Amino acid sequence: MKRLLITLSLSLLAVTAVVLWRGWPHLFPSSEVSDLYRRYEHNNYIRATEIHDFQINDTLAVETVLLHATTDSAWYALLTDFGMPEELIEMYKSDMESFVEGENRALLKFSIDIKNTQKTLPQSDPDSRMVIGSLGKRSLCVFMTNDNYLKDKISFIKIKELEHED
Amino acid sequence: MNSEEKIIQMLEGSRQRGNRATVDEVDLLVRHLHVSRWRRRANRVANALSTLVVFLAAGLTMAWTPIPEYSSYKTSQGGSTPEADCQMLHQMIEQK
Numbered sequence: 441m442k443r444l445l446i447t448l449s450l451s452l453l454a455v456t457a458v459v460l461w462r463g464w465p466h467l468f469p470s471s472e473v474s475d476l477y478r479r480y481e482h483n484n485y486i487r488a489t490e491i492h493d494f495q496i497n498d499t500l501a502v503e504t505v506l507l508h509a510t511t512d513s514a515w516y517a518l519l520t521d522f523g524m525p526e527e528l529i530e531m532y533k534s535d536m537e538s539f540v541e542g543e544n545r546a547l548l549k550f551s552i553d554i555k556n557t558q559k560t561l562p563q564s565d566p567d568s569r570m571v572i573g574s575l576g577k578r579s580l581c582v583f584m585t586n587d588n589y590l591k592d593k594i595s596f597i598k599i600k601e602l603e604h605e606d
Numbered sequence: 607m608n609s610e611e612k613i614i615q616m617l618e619g620s621r622q623r624g625n626r627a628t629v630d631e632v633d634l635l636v637r638h639l640h641v642s643r644w645r646r647r648a649n650r651v652a653n654a655l656s657t658l659v660v661f662l663a664a665g666l667t668m669a670w671t672p673i674p675e676y677s678s679y680k681t682s683q684g685g686s687t688p689e690a691d692c693q694m695l696h697q698m699i700e701q702k
Binding site: 443446447450451452454455457458459462463465466469470471473477480481482483484486487488489490491492493494495496498504506508572573574577579581594597 | 652655656659660661663664667668671673674675676677678679680681682683685686688691692694695696697698699700
């Protein structure tokens with residue numbers, strides 16, 4: 441009887457520990473936000489969203505900042521902030537439909553310098569952050585990680601999707 | 607009186623008799639040792655089973671607890687929900 445009670449108590453303890461370990465970030469969410477979020481926090485035409493531990497798949501989680509422009513002009517300003525060349529923006533403005541063909545396709549993927557978002561950097565640089573943009577949705581998603589393994593995995597998911605389509 | 611107490615009494619008695627035990631006393635000692643051996647084996651099995659139950663409880667909880675899609679969400683304006691934003695992010699990652 442004593443052993444049964446000890447076993448039950450230990451099992452209960454183990455279950456509680458697992459539930460707490462899994463739910464800890466949810467129970468006590470981080471209140472920290474990135475400088476990138478703060479930059480657009482008070483912009484009325486750009487909705488900034490910070491998601492901690494965004495689950496890309498069963499094994500990958502990454503901090504992401506989502507920037508969504510609510511107007512075309514705010515979107516072009518956002519693209520300029522992220523170092524998009526003026527010529528490309530003009531080309532995009534003049535022939536928007538061809539860029540957005542299909543179902544809101546995300547056509548942009550590049551790496552920026554987190555200290556100066558107008559500057560692009562190679563993906564392997566420790567200061568670089570991967571950006572994926574959807575022209576149709578007027579949104580940029582910045583993955584706030586300098587972990588090359590994670591960046592490669594995210595890229596790989598996209599490549600795999602392309603392979604499936606071919 | 608339990609068997610351990612009987613054995614202690616027996617040992618004290620045999621010491622008083624110059625460390626000589628009777629046949630009944632030796633028989634009692636042998637039976638006690640035999641029972642103890644089975645009790646030790648049963649204890650070992652019960653310990654292993656208890657450990658297994660604890661690990662099973664932890665493992666099954668781990669398998670059945672869903673991984674949350676995000677740990678914290680903060681947005682500067684309304685107009686969207688965490689679920690909608692997460693879905694959009696998935697679409698952006700998975701579309702070409």
